[in-house]
Amino acid sequence: MRLHNISFNNLRRRKSKLAFLIVGLTIGIATIVTLVTLTKSMSGDIERKMDEFGANILITPQQNGLAMNYGGINLGGVSFDQKEILESDLSRISTIKNGKNISAVAPKVLGGVRVAGRQVMLVGVLFDKELKLKQWWKIFGEAPKGAGELLLGSDAARVLNVMTGDPLVLKGERFRVTGVLDQTGSQDDSLVFAQLGVAQRLLGKQGRINLVEVAALCSGCPIGDMVLQIAEKLPDAKVSAIQQVVEGRLKALDQFRRFSWAMAGVVVFIGSLIVFVTMMGSVNERTTEIGVFRAIGFRKSHIMRIILLEAAVVGLLAGLLGYWTGMGGAWLALPFMAEGKLVALAWDPLVAFGSLGLSLGLALVASLYPALQASRMDPTEALRAL
Amino acid sequence: MSLIKVRDLAKSYRSGDETVEALRGVDIRIAQGEFITIMGQSGSGKSTLLSVLGGLNRPSRGTVEMAGIDLYALSGERLADFRSERLGFVFQSFNLIPYLTALENVMLPLAIRRMKGKQKIAAAREALSRVGLGAKADRLPNALSGGEQERVAIARAVVNRPHILLADEPTGNLDSKTSREMMDLFRALNQAGQTVVMVTHNPENCDYSDRTIQLKDGLVVAQG
Numbered sequence: 001m002r003l004h005n006i007s008f009n010n011l012r013r014r015k016s017k018l019a020f021l022i023v024g025l026t027i028g029i030a031t032i033v034t035l036v037t038l039t040k041s042m043s044g045d046i047e048r049k050m051d052e053f054g055a056n057i058l059i060t061p062q063q064n065g066l067a068m069n070y071g072g073i074n075l076g077g078v079s080f081d082q083k084e085i086l087e088s089d090l091s092r093i094s095t096i097k098n099g100k101n102i103s104a105v106a107p108k109v110l111g112g113v114r115v116a117g118r119q120v121m122l123v124g125v126l127f128d129k130e131l132k133l134k135q136w137w138k139i140f141g142e143a144p145k146g147a148g149e150l151l152l153g154s155d156a157a158r159v160l161n162v163m164t165g166d167p168l169v170l171k172g173e174r175f176r177v178t179g180v181l182d183q184t185g186s187q188d189d190s191l192v193f194a195q196l197g198v199a200q201r202l203l204g205k206q207g208r209i210n211l212v213e214v215a216a217l218c219s220g221c222p223i224g225d226m227v228l229q230i231a232e233k234l235p236d237a238k239v240s241a242i243q244q245v246v247e248g249r250l251k252a253l254d255q256f257r258r259f260s261w262a263m264a265g266v267v268v269f270i271g272s273l274i275v276f277v278t279m280m281g282s283v284n285e286r287t288t289e290i291g292v293f294r295a296i297g298f299r300k301s302h303i304m305r306i307i308l309l310e311a312a313v314v315g316l317l318a319g320l321l322g323y324w325t326g327m328g329g330a331w332l333a334l335p336f337m338a339e340g341k342l343v344a345l346a347w348d349p350l351v352a353f354g355s356l357g358l359s360l361g362l363a364l365v366a367s368l369y370p371a372l373q374a375s376r377m378d379p380t381e382a383l384r385a386l
Numbered sequence: 387m388s389l390i391k392v393r394d395l396a397k398s399y400r401s402g403d404e405t406v407e408a409l410r411g412v413d414i415r416i417a418q419g420e421f422i423t424i425m426g427q428s429g430s431g432k433s434t435l436l437s438v439l440g441g442l443n444r445p446s447r448g449t450v451e452m453a454g455i456d457l458y459a460l461s462g463e464r465l466a467d468f469r470s471e472r473l474g475f476v477f478q479s480f481n482l483i484p485y486l487t488a489l490e491n492v493m494l495p496l497a498i499r500r501m502k503g504k505q506k507i508a509a510a511r512e513a514l515s516r517v518g519l520g521a522k523a524d525r526l527p528n529a530l531s532g533g534e535q536e537r538v539a540i541a542r543a544v545v546n547r548p549h550i551l552l553a554d555e556p557t558g559n560l561d562s563k564t565s566r567e568m569m570d571l572f573r574a575l576n577q578a579g580q581t582v583v584m585v586t587h588n589p590e591n592c593d594y595s596d597r598t599i600q601l602k603d604g605l606v607v608a609q610g
Contacts, residue, residue, distance in 0.1 A: 001493035001506050006486070013485035013526075292481045295442055296495045296542070297470020299463050379442045 003302060007309040018314065021278050025318035026325060028271020029359045032264040033326020033351060034333065039260040040346035041334055056223060057214035059093075059230065060238045061085055085237050087200075087207050093214065096229035103215040104132045109196060110210045111203035113170055116160055122170065123191045124199020124209075127151075133215050134188075140164055141179030144195060149178045151193040157181075159190075170194075171202050212237075268362065275366035279311060283370040291379045300375035307371035308364060315363025319356035326355065389549065389581055390416040390439065395448035396604075397434050408434040409445070410604035416550075416583060421576040423592045424585045426601035432585045433554060435601065439583060440473055440552045441465045453549055470498060474543030476553040480535045482527040482542075488514065488534075489523040492541045499546070513541040517571060533564035540571060544580065551575065553584040557591060569594045 011018045085107075093105055109124040127143045141164035144151050150168055152160070157180040162168055168175050175194070183189055200206045216226050223241045231239040283290070293303055331345055395412040398405050408431045416422055426432040437443035438450060441457050450457040452472065460468060474495075482491045492510040499506070514520050517537040527535055536556060543551055553572065557565035565588070573594045576582045584591065592598045600608035 001490060001497045001503070001510075003497055005490070006483075006494075006497060009485050009490065288481055289483055292477070292483065293494075294466065295440065295469065295475050295477075297466050297468075297473075298498055299466045301463075302498055380437050 003305050004309055007306050007313065010306075011310055011313055017278070017282065021275060021314045022318045022321060024274030024278065025271050025314065025359055025363060026322040028268045028274075028362070029318055029322025029355050030326035030329060031267040032358070033323050033355050034329035035260045035264045036351055037327060037330035037346055037348070038333060038337055039257060040348060040351070041330065041344065042337055056242050057216050057227060057230065058240050058242055059085065059212035059214065059234065060240075061210070062236050062238050085209050085212065085234070087196075087209055089234055089237075090209075090212065092233040093212075093230055096226065096233055098216075098226050098229060101217045101226060103217050104129050106130050106133045106213045106215075107196060107209040108211050108213070109199050109203060109205050109208065111199070111205065113192075113202065115168065115170055115192070118159065120156055120160070120192050121190070122199050122202065123193050124196040124203070125193055126196050127193075130193075133213060136184065137188075138182035139179040140182065141177070144178050144193070147195055147198050148173075148175050149195070150175045151179045151181065152177055153181050153189040153191045153193075154183045155189040156192050168192075173202070268358070272362045272366045275311070275314070275363055276370070279307070279367040279370040280373070283307065283374045286374070287377065290374050290377050291381075294377065294379035303375040303377075304371045307367055307374050311363040311367035311371070312360060315360035316356065318363065319359030322359055323352055323355045387418065388415040389418040389420075389453060390414070390583075391449075391451040392439070393449050393451075395435070395438060395445050395450065397431075397438060397443065397445045397447075407604055409438070411448070412601075412604070412606055414599060414606060414609070416581065419576070419579055419581055420597060421573065421582045421595040422584065423595040423598045424583065424601060425587065425589070425592060425598055428587070429603075430601040431604040432601050434604075436552055436554050436583065436585045439550075440475060441469050470495060471546065472549040474546065474548035474551045476536075476539050476543045476551065476556045478555040478558045480527075480532075480539040480559075482535055482538055484527055487524050487526055488519060488530065488538045488541075491527065491538050492545050494542055495546045509545055510541070513545040514538070516544065516575070517541045531564075532560055533567060536560060536564070536568055537571070540568075540575070544575060548580075550581045550583060553582065555585055555587065557586065557588060565591075 087107060090105060090107055093099075094102060096102075106126065106129040111122050112119050113122045114120075127145075131137065131143055139151065150170075152162065152168075157163065157177070160168065162177050162180075164177055164180050166177050168177055170192075181188060194202070196209075200208065214230070216223060227239050227241050231237070290303055293306075327345070327347075334345060392412055392414045395409050396407070397409040398407045400406075410431075412431075412435060424432045424435060434443065438445050439452075441450075441460075444458055452468075455468065457465065457468065482488075483494065486494070489507070489510050492513050493506050496506040496509060501509075511520065511523060514523050514537075517540050519534060519537045519541065522530060522534060527538070530538065540551075540556075543553075551572075556572070557568050560568060569591055572582055572584065582595075584595065586592070597610055598608075599606055
């Protein structure tokens with residue numbers, strides 16, 4: 001018979017109380033595990049979605065050209081009549097240290113052309129990359145697939161009086177408009193989009209491009225690092241982060257994380273309160289018993305050890321149960337949260353050990369005051385009979 | 387040679403606005419191997435005297451010397467150690483721990499001792515045998531009769547071979563036949579050398595003791 005036998009026997013023979021304590025704490029821990037795991041599992045997915053939603057790095061030629069605005073974004077020294085980046089240089093972008101974080105590289109060549117007596121801006125793009133980058137585009141018709149096809153912004157289509165399926169002549173070459181963009185509110189509305197190679201040929205800029213928009217996944221890599229890495233690979237280009245986009249995304253993610261932690265905090269507080277109230281009740285219930293312990297010579301520290309050991313057992317069991325219940329909850333909730341997409345459940349040993357440690361810590365902290373109260377109990381008061 | 391020397395013992399406590407003087411200058415001496423009963427009406431201070439003798443209730447005045455040690459000169463934790471090593475308690479309502487078996491209840495005072503598990507079990511079995519309950523060692527208290535519970539409580543009080551066995555109304559909750567059995571048991575323990583100090587309100591119990599101390603209004607009014 002040692003002190004731990006008293007704790008274990010008490011827990012073993014007061015199963016309903018043990019179950020109540022464990023359930024209370026398990027709910028708290030499980031909620032944390034579910035929220036943290038969901039946040040971890042989803043944040044990658046959310047980051048990816050957010051990062052794919054438009055560019056966050058801009059590559060322009062190093063020059064002192066005139067300022068120009070593109071899509072509400074200041075393009076700095078871009079000038080479509082001056083220097084260009086070589087298309088062959090683009091392959092170097094993917095060789096940067098954080099190359100795996102690059103989601104899309106969308107090169108563009110820009111130039112003015114006359115169409116039906118009007119000056120319009122022709123933009124050569126790689127449509128598959130551009131569509132990945134601009135997921136908000138809504139096309140009436142379809143994106144061009146062949147060389148003889150064009151996509152028009154809504155204003156361009158209106159001014160040039162063409163619709164999907166109509167022909168359009170650029171620099172004496174006949175094209176077919178396969179799609180018209182729904183109004184975007186950006187400069188895209190007034191542009192004429194063609195395949196990159198076609199635009200380069202029409203504008204006389206074969207193998208050259210004016211700017212590159214890059215969508216980089218922020219996960220695990222500060223965008224600033226990637227900007228430096230790309231700049232090293234392309235010394236003749238000016239590489240800049242679109243700060244407002246980057247900051248906006250980080251802030252949104254941060255808010256999502258904060259919300260999860262706040263939720264978890266509330267549940268943990270309630271869980272701790274359950275442990276505190278139950279342990280306090282248990283101590284009050286065991287007044288006589290504690291009086292007996294003190295009368296037969298148990299020190300205050302012995303009483304505290306008995307109570308805290310019980311709390312530790314409850315904490316460990318609740319931690320284990322809470323972890324597995326929480327992971328189960330996350331597994332069940334993930335398909336709904338991830339909108340049916342296959343997102344892998346994040347198995348993190350830190351969450352496993354963290355939940356166990358948290359549960360143990362909470363149980364001990366919540367039981368500290370009841371244990372102190374128990375140890376300070378006056379044996380004569382506790383026994384009354386004496 | 388006195389095992390216990392109580393000098394000018396007084397204990398008062400607050401009850402609402404009133405100060406109750408439970409003990410008002412008690413002087414007693416108890417020799418090694420004596421069986422003492424303390425009698426008195428309700429409120430006479432007998433239970434208070436027992437709790438002070440047991441190192442559970444610090445007196446307002448006076449000293450309690452036990453085997454040459456001034457009990458209340460010890461710090462709280464040293465006093466707890468003293469209780470663990472030198473004293474055994476039997477409470478009126480037995481106060482067995484409901485989730486421990488009879489054997490575990492008896493082993494309770496040994497839980498804080500540095501002894502091998504086997505030695506603890508052997509000591510507890512031996513104590514249970516002494517009170518005639520060796521066969522029911524694995525039963526929980528609620529599976530034992532009142533008399534059996536009392537036996538377990540006595541076994542628990544003597545398992546650490548204390549200098550003094552203190553009992554507070556140990557037959558208060560028992561029928562007369564079981565009471566006599568319990569008193570026989572106390573007497574047998576005493577005859578084996580155990581010093582016993584028992585608070586009782588049953589005059590018949592005094593027949594088993596060597597000496598009776600009569601208390602009235604916190605004072606010793608008769609001894610012998």
